[in-house]
Amino acid sequence: xxxxxxxxxxVESDRFVVAICRCRRSERYPLCDTSHRRSRRDPR
Ligand code: FES
Numbered sequence: 001x002x003x004x005x006x007x008x009x010x011v012e013s014d015r016f017v018v019a020i021c022r023c024r025r026s027e028r029y030p031l032c033d034t035s036h037r038r039s040r041r042d043p044r
Contacts, residue, residue, distance in 0.1 A: 005030050 019032035
């Protein structure tokens, strides 16, 4: 699967299902890496 961002960057993923990050905290942005689950006060 190829994702093209608003900026025109292209990201490839071989996952069957991908989630798009809306919180912008993902280290794999634009793909969600579940960083949105972490508390801002308690980064792990
Ligand atoms: S939505 Fe941003 S890390 Fe999941």
